Amino acid sequence: MEHVNDKDPNFYGDDGRFFLVRCFACGGDRGRENWSCAVATGCCAFCGWTPADTPPGSEESAKRKRDDGLRQVFG
């Protein structure tokens, strides 16, 4: 596992792109369902998590980037 979200139902496309269906960085054990339009970006619409984020499951970093993430996703 490369990061906290590297598990079902999240997946990688044929081109290696990461699809974030549920975010486990901000949704706990069950994950939080990502905004549908953000799934294909691989980023969480709620906490701003991206596949480049390490270490996994860092609540601190997730919170710190929450505002930036929302700006990126929603413009």
Ligand SMILES: [Zn+2]
């Ligand atoms: Zn999240």
